Amino acid sequence: AQVDKGGHKHWMAKEIAEQPTVLADALAHYLPEGAKGVNLPGVDLDFAGVDRIVMVACGTAFYACQTAKYWFEQLARIPVEVDIASEFRYREPPLGDNTLAIFVSQSGETADTLAALRYCADKAKILSVVNVAESSIARESDVALPILAGAEIGVASTKAFTCQLTVLALLALKAAQDRAALPAETLAQHVGNLRLLPGRIARALDAGEAIRELSWELAEASDVLFLGRGPMYPLALEGALKLKEISYIHAEGYASGELKHGPLALVDSTLPVIVMAPRDGLFDKTISNVQEVMARGGRVLLITDAEGAAEASAGAWHVLEMPSVPPIFAPILYAVPAQLLAYHTAIAKGTDVDQPRNLAKSVTVE
Numbered sequence: 621a622q623v624d625k626g627g628h629k630h631w632m633a634k635e636i637a638e639q640p641t642v643l644a645d646a647l648a649h650y651l652p653e654g655a656k657g658v659n660l661p662g663v664d665l666d667f668a669g670v671d672r673i674v675m676v677a678c679g680t681a682f683y684a685c686q687t688a689k690y691w692f693e694q695l696a697r698i699p700v701e702v703d704i705a706s707e708f709r710y711r712e713p714p715l716g717d718n719t720l721a722i723f724v725s726q727s728g729e730t731a732d733t734l735a736a737l738r739y740c741a742d743k744a745k746i747l748s749v750v751n752v753a754e755s756s757i758a759r760e761s762d763v764a765l766p767i768l769a770g771a772e773i774g775v776a777s778t779k780a781f782t783c784q785l786t787v788l789a790l791l792a793l794k795a796a797q798d799r800a801a802l803p804a805e806t807l808a809q810h811v812g813n814l815r816l817l818p819g820r821i822a823r824a825l826d827a828g829e830a831i832r833e834l835s836w837e838l839a840e841a842s843d844v845l846f847l848g849r850g851p852m853y854p855l856a857l858e859g860a861l862k863l864k865e866i867s868y869i870h871a872e873g874y875a876s877g878e879l880k881h882g883p884l885a886l887v888d889s890t891l892p893v894i895v896m897a898p899r900d901g902l903f904d905k906t907i908s909n910v911q912e913v914m915a916r917g918g919r920v921l922l923i924t925d926a927e928g929a930a931e932a933s934a935g936a937w938h939v940l941e942m943p944s945v946p947p948i949f950a951p952i953l954y955a956v957p958a959q960l961l962a963y964h965t966a967i968a969k970g971t972d973v974d975q976p977r978n979l980a981k982s983v984t985v986e
């Protein structure tokens with residue numbers, strides 16, 4: 621089908637804005653109205669027989685896998701290993717009979733991911749999560765799940781990432797159901813929470829104007845640090861990747877708890893530190909990390925849904941308030957401010973947002 625920018629200046633802006641719609645489409649496809657439990661159409665697979673999962677991908681899709689590891693382990697109690705595709709097969713990892721190999725790829729054509737899939741082909745059951753349903757990776761899989769994001773044109777992945785996360789969250793819930801790892805009520809609650817996401821993401825997009833304003837300052841930085849804990853840690857990595865891809869500012873993501881083990885040495889008044897901290901069980905610990913950064917003159921941008929966060933982080937450079945979501949699925953929502961920060965900072969710097977230098981949408985050579 622023909623796609624156009626629909627009135628947006630850039631593909632990336634359009635693709636960010638589309639997320640409430642495409643996420644709702646993906647949820648409607650996998651959880652048809654009135655369906656009982658989490659029986660994903662087209663997913664002929666029983667996780668009761670799976671005792672280990674390996675997940676393999678590149679770039680943004682790799683961070684989707686790292687996030688999903690938290691879900692498969694916490695919700696379904698299946699151990700998960702996540703690997704970068706270009707590392708995976710050269711290590712010749714052993715795969716057991718009950719291993720499920722999951723490949724995540726927007727294009728379904730990334731050379732390293734496809735080669736890793738072929739390495740697993742006769743050794744494990746192969747499942748892929750792809751945007752392009754007729755791609756090589758989809759064709760060579762035992763089970764291929766479309767993420768239904770629609771064509772993604774901007775080189776930096778946005779809506780494909782949140783759709784990948786949504787499909788992986790559903791898969792983790794199906795795994796929990798197959799393995800009776802969660803009471804039916806808890807499972808239903810999680811499903812209900814996923815269904816709330818499109819609406820909450822629509823509200824998160826309202827932060828666009830505030831983000832545009834502060835991005836002028838962010839554009840002056842030569843380095844930026846992103847911090848997160850738990851499932852927000854991979855999102856900190858993704859936030860840093862997004863910023864470097866399109867604004868060319870050096871950025872790093874760190875687990876908040878690792879701050880003291882190195883990056884704290886970088887903190888001074890020139891370093892913006894972006895802390896993505898939904899109200900979760902470790903929120904107070906995160907706030908104490910924030911205070912350590914501020915005590916050293918660091919400029920903290922706190923992104924949170926926690927009430928009273930403004931007081932707890934008095935002296936922060938900025939606080940961006942997000943609609944509240946259950947912390948376990950918060951990465952799906954907090955992806956939006958991370959994307960908007962990269963987008964507006966790149967605009968402030970005048971870089972080519974949709975077609976960053978030296979990068980390609982789909983890397984079909986190794």
Ligand code: G6P
Pocket residue numbers: 678679680681724725726727728729730733775776777979980981982983
């Ligand atoms: C390239 C793109 C990224 C993407 C990665 C993996 O580096 O620029 O946006 O995340 O490839 O691509 P895939 O199509 O396999 O998801």
